Amino acid sequence: xxxxxxxxxxxxxxxxxxxxxxxxxxxxxxxxxxxxxxxxxxxxxxxxxxxxxxxxxxxxxxxxxxxxxxxxxxxxxxxxxxxxxxxxxxxxxxxxxxxxxxxxxxxxxxxxxxxxxxxxxxxxxxxxxxxxxxxxxxxxxxxxxxxxxxxxxxxxxxxxxxxxxxxxxxxxxxxxxxxxxxxxxxxxxxxxxxxxxxxxxxxxxxxxxxxxxxxxxxxx
Amino acid sequence: xxxxxxxxxxxxxxxxxxxxxxxxxxxxxxxxxxxxxxxxxxxxxxxxxxxxxxxxxxxxxxxxxxxxxxxxxxxxxxxxxxxxxxxxxxxxxxxxxxxxxxxxxxxxxxxxxxxxxxxxxxxxxxxxxxxxxxxxxxxxxxxxxxxxxxxxxxxxxxxxxxxxxxxxxxxxxxxxxxxxxxxxxxxxxxxxxxxxxxxxxxxxxxxxxxxxx
Numbered sequence: 348x349x350x351x352x353x354x355x356x357x358x359x360x361x362x363x364x365x366x367x368x369x370x371x372x373x374x375x376x377x378x379x380x381x382x383x384x385x386x387x388x389x390x391x392x393x394x395x396x397x398x399x400x401x402x403x404x405x406x407x408x409x410x411x412x413x414x415x416x417x418x419x420x421x422x423x424x425x426x427x428x429x430x431x432x433x434x435x436x437x438x439x440x441x442x443x444x445x446x447x448x449x450x451x452x453x454x455x456x457x458x459x460x461x462x463x464x465x466x467x468x469x470x471x472x473x474x475x476x477x478x479x480x481x482x483x484x485x486x487x488x489x490x491x492x493x494x495x496x497x498x499x500x501x502x503x504x505x506x507x508x509x510x511x512x513x514x515x516x517x518x519x520x521x522x523x524x525x526x527x528x529x530x531x532x533x534x535x536x537x538x539x540x541x542x543x544x545x546x547x548x549x550x551x552x553x554x555x556x557x558x559x560x561x562x563x564x565x566x567x
Numbered sequence: 568x569x570x571x572x573x574x575x576x577x578x579x580x581x582x583x584x585x586x587x588x589x590x591x592x593x594x595x596x597x598x599x600x601x602x603x604x605x606x607x608x609x610x611x612x613x614x615x616x617x618x619x620x621x622x623x624x625x626x627x628x629x630x631x632x633x634x635x636x637x638x639x640x641x642x643x644x645x646x647x648x649x650x651x652x653x654x655x656x657x658x659x660x661x662x663x664x665x666x667x668x669x670x671x672x673x674x675x676x677x678x679x680x681x682x683x684x685x686x687x688x689x690x691x692x693x694x695x696x697x698x699x700x701x702x703x704x705x706x707x708x709x710x711x712x713x714x715x716x717x718x719x720x721x722x723x724x725x726x727x728x729x730x731x732x733x734x735x736x737x738x739x740x741x742x743x744x745x746x747x748x749x750x751x752x753x754x755x756x757x758x759x760x761x762x763x764x765x766x767x768x769x770x771x772x773x774x775x776x777x778x779x780x
């Protein structure tokens with residue numbers, strides 16, 4: 348979706364400011380939100396792409412005004428309601444109407460193994476690649492309402508396949524219908540001038556990780 | 568660490584001020600989820616402790632230092648970063664598939680996630696606020712030299728800048744250049760001077776001035 352989250356290339360957002368000696372969390376509630384999100388992820392009711400899509404649907408003005416963990420909190424509330432773990436009514440009241448069924452809370456002893464386990468975004472499926480390193484490609488110019496990992500700034504642009512990462516879950520369908528649609532994911536190199544015009548450095552480039560379904564071969 | 572030293576204690580009243588805004592909402596959500604049996608507060612404490620005290624940029628610094636002193640390790644790291652990093656036991660969430668980007672006298676690498684906040688947790692911990700901020704996400708791809716200049720290190724015109732937008736589940740770690748003047752240093756000494764920001768690519772590694780550390 349053409350949401351506010353798709354920020355690459357926007358102007359006017361101010362300087363980048365690095366805080367010296369920054370703590371991991373700036374307040375206690377931020378830590379609780381991170382932990383709540385991870386603990387709820389472990390319930391297995393959604394995947395990471397669905398979680399990203401939830402945060403992308405936060406209304407733009409609210410998204411820009413919110414701090415990072417406020418966005419996580421809002422996204423988590425959306426997921427819990429949408430996946431039926433919590434009702435709107437319970438969320439408003441702050442009281443459980445009933446115990447949850449069919450979901451088991453992450454226990455202390457399970458935390459370390461849970462964090463170390465691979466989520467398997469990479470798949471073993473035997474899918475042939477459509478492209479190989481060195482191939483010239485054109486990205487799709489697709490403005491769907493759904494989740495996509497092809498940002499606006501790189502749509503309809505010409506790039507070169509830099510390397511083939513192998514077969515991965517396709518995030519765009521995984522977020523919407525849980526369809527993994529296994530396919531190759533590549534690092535694709537775009538010159539800064541292809542993306543940003545003749546004012547950009549002739550030397551520089553931007554690399555994006557894109558999937559077969561984002562790309563077409565270009566006629567030379 | 569000031570207000571974060573006591574993860575097992577009552578969180579709501581630590582500083583004796585009433586909760587408001589997100590703190591209140593987070594507390595309400597936690598209470599609700601505990602009541603529903605969906606989360607165990609002790610597991611939350613453990614999750615927080617992991618990212619506050621066990622996982623952080625010191626992990627990545629050890630990888631970089633090893634690559635600086637051991638050419639064979641460096642080769643393995645650039646060829647199959649996931650496996651080479653796993654040799655240190657750094658594995659798991661948000662680092663399942665790693666790629667290491669090598670800075671050279673001719674090439675500087677810069678990592679961003681324009682769409683959200685993808686970051687290599689097992690080697691760098693949780694991302695700092697600036698990495699997740701709108702200005703960095705917006706500007707790193709369109710004006711990397713401007714960002715680097717603002718942060719104090721504009722690369723010369725003849726250096727190539729490569730920006731890596733983390734749009735899939737690959738996670739990127741920059742292998743910065745080893746600074747001159749560190750010949751003969753031990754791996755541990757080298758790890759001490761490798762900064763988080765150098766492994767994201769916005770700073771180079773320098774020998775700290777006396778008294779700076």
